[in-house]
Amino acid sequence: MKIFAKYLKPNAKFAVFGCMFEVVATLCNLALPLLMSQIVDDGINKLDFDYVWKSVLLMFSVAAVGMVCHIMAIKQNLKATTRFTELLKNDVFEKANKMTFSDHNRLGAAGLLTRTETDVWQMSEVTDVILSGVCTIPIYMICGSVLAFMKDAYLALLLFAFTPVIIAAVILVGRKIHPLWEIADKQTDRQNQLVRERLIGIRVIRAFNRDETECQKTNEATRKMVLNYIKANNRSGLIAPVAMLVLNVATLLIVYVGAARMQSGTGLSAADVVAVVQYVGLIMSGIMTLSWSLIFVPRVKVNVKRLLEILESESIPDATDLDKPALNGNVLFDNVSFAYADGSELVLSDVSFEVKAGEKVAIIGGTGSGKSTLVSLLLGFNKPTSGTLAFDGENVEGISGERLRTNVSAVLQKGTIFAGTLRENIGLWQDFTDEQIMEAVRDAQLEGFVSSHPEGLDFKLSQGGSNVSGGQKQRIQIARALLKKAAIFLFDDSFSALDFMTESKIRTAIKDKLAPRTVFVVTQRVTGAMNSDKIIVMDNGKVVGIGKHEELLQNCSVYNEIFISQSGRSFL
Ligand SMILES: Nc1ncnc2c1ncn2[C@@H]1O[C@H](COP(=O)(O)OP(=O)(O)OP(=O)(O)O)[C@@H](O)[C@H]1O
Ligand SMILES: [Mg+2]
Structure with missing residues (x-):
């Protein structure tokens, strides 16, 4: 987390503006189901078309504000992420340049290259996910739950019952991804090293007619790397469908229980049930974004560890004696x-x-x-x-x-x-x-x-x-x-x-x-x-x-x- 804070801090204003725009966009999204159920209850059911038109206009305005704020948030987050990437990359490159020869030999040119490119890029992706989710997820979850409660406490409780199911499913599926990413990254280093070496040494390889075998070797390394990525991605790819399944089951149950409660004379209207279903959708999308971020956690841990190996490596100390007289040559x-x-x-x-x-x-x-x-x-x-x-x-x-x-x-x-x-x-x-x-x-x-x-x-x-x-x-x-x-x-x-x-x-x-x-x-x-x-x-x-x-x-x-x-x- 320290690494994110360090490189986001200098451009925190973009992240803060992004967050503010995201908050407004989220509140607009939450207001829409509320307005919708009011149109149905107070406009359509009472055949008050003047009310319907006014509400539609209001809904449209709210949706438009939400959209503009969302676009602004994306722009601000993008600025924060790009600057984050720039600062991190510069630091990693500077450290790689200043590291001792023994560290340089240990990490290898290919490893340093992958770290400055792929690992930094992964970190910037995660920063983008964090920035877009850090404000929206809590608001969706808290406000959505409150609004759902206001509509009907029973239906809202059903929603709560499903939240831990999704979180548990995410943790269960995501548990073993960490070592897979670690192996996959090591194999990327290896593959990079082979490709780099083979391309630089192409003349020697041709002179000894080793093109075919060397290609096979590189292909093998690429294949190993790809297989590991497929394994890791397959596992992380499971998270979204599992969460979606739980969301759909929750929606069905809410519709079913909602219909039963409407018939039992609780005063619950169809519009209320629809509003709760929409809140469920919003809350669940918040949870899904959270799950998506959780998928990145093991991946990021590997990236951070690999980058820290460079950032925390011993640097050649800065010279403080450059003003001393020139040497004579003894x-x-x-x-x-x-x-x-x-x-x-x-x-x-x-x-x-x-x-x-x-x-x-x-x-x-x-x-x-x-x-x-x-x-x-x-x-x-x-x-x-x-x-x-x-x-x-x-x-x-x-x-x-x-x-x-x-x-x-x-x-x-x-x-x-x-x-x-x-x-x-x-x-x-x-x-x-x-x-x-x-x-x-x-x-x-x-x-x-x-x-x-x-x-x-x-x-x-x-x-x-x-x-x-x-x-x-x-x-x-x-x-x-x-x-x-x-x-x-x-x-x-x-x-x-x-x-x-x-x-x-x-x-x-x-x-x-x-x-x-x-x-x-x-x-x-x-x-x-x-x-x-x-x-x-x-x-x-x-x-x-x-x-x-x-x-x-x-x-x-x-x-x-x-x-x-x-x-x-x-x-x-
Ligand atoms: N970076 C290194 N890490 C570990 N051992 C090394 C390294 N560089 C050289 N050596 C070892 O140190 C010994 C001396 O190597 P060095 O390169 O100094 O020899 P040299 O006299 O310059 O040889 P040449 O005439 O072939 O250039 C060799 O046994 C070599 O294997
Ligand atoms: Mg020599």
Whole structure:
């Protein structure tokens, strides 16, 4: 309930106006049976047609006011619901953006997507039901019962006898829906994940001729999801017919008992019985709306739980140190160890080295030796499990991720190309001039590519960069990194798709342009590392050698092995 209050509060005025209009519309609806029975008793029975015409006119006016108020109520409720959805969606999206990587991994991109879309949408549907029912249901039930009592207490009592029957039926049917919705939502996540993954990986799937089987897998997940939704919907769909059946039985009984009471000389008229039947209809429609809302309760519980997982997740704290001076680029790893999750194996153990501002460092090592993990620590994506990582002598624990990343520019190993123009991809929607972007383009050896397209920087890239080559993708990301004014530059396996000539030109540009900056280049190739000021050799999460190329050839067996495997020669 808190979640509804929080996001409705800022636009409560629309909800209040909606409620006020709904109250008037409901009162008009309740007045109609009363007026009707008066027309019959005092007009038609007494053949007073002047009275009939006046009453008809009055009824018409009441009905018209009711209709206008109902339309106004719908408009106001819609405004409240739309704003509710907007605020909730913004918050969920903001939280999803700020959540820690561990929560992000736990919930998964597909799960986050379904929550921001489907769960938020379900919540807005429920808000609409709540807003339209919150005023009308009590009024229908209370005023309808009072008016029915005023007509005939016996008939009204009959009506009361049926109310618990409907409520019990609703609760009975709705009892087991909750777990069904929970399973259905999990399967929606799974189905979304499969569809998303398969669509992104369509080239790999085609290359291995797996289209058919992968389609079957996705269809199976869709089928499971649909079957669960059918089960849940079948159960909730039972509620309305059951309530309707009880309503019809109640109407029949009221007509029957009403007729008996008319014959026994109680003074009850046919018009009174008709009025009570109409009240029964109105009261029961109130109860049905209530039942309908009750159907949503288990569904909403699941939605709220799923949304709270995002809204209550731990956020990366807001930076309060952005006004501190820029970093110079001195880096110290002092016995740093790191594990991805509590209790899991160490991916980095006792890593120690020091890099002075302006040094050009290469990190080399076999697959899975921990190079990218080390880069993630330098970017503040992860913090050391033990040991100290310091920038300009300041412990990373005291530096906010945002401040750190304003001082660090990186090309990630698993970088991303966004759907958009080259300019947007390189400048990341920031206000860089074309001249600034072109300078980065030239340094990243991408000028030929830009000039080969008449659109130039406005050339459109597809999602994931599917309309450019692997080497072009890498160079776009290199240009993006070079554009940033930072103290530390990280290139994680960023030249692997480039030919030697292009790589060498980019390295020269980096050497010239980034001369006073600290540069870490993660590479698999000895040729890419040998000219660095310092080479850090990693093996199985440990630093097994630090030094210059010649020194390492002499005293680091792992480096020597890499050298032999790549050059076919041994120095030892
Ligand atoms: N997000 C993660 N969660 C858990 N384990 C991870 C995660 N990322 C990497 N690892 C594990 O950490 C170890 C080091 O991975 P890392 O990506 O740092 O290696 P690498 O040296 O960059 O390898 P490569 O040269 O193949 O890029 C590997 O065993 C890997 O399985
Ligand atoms: Mg890596």
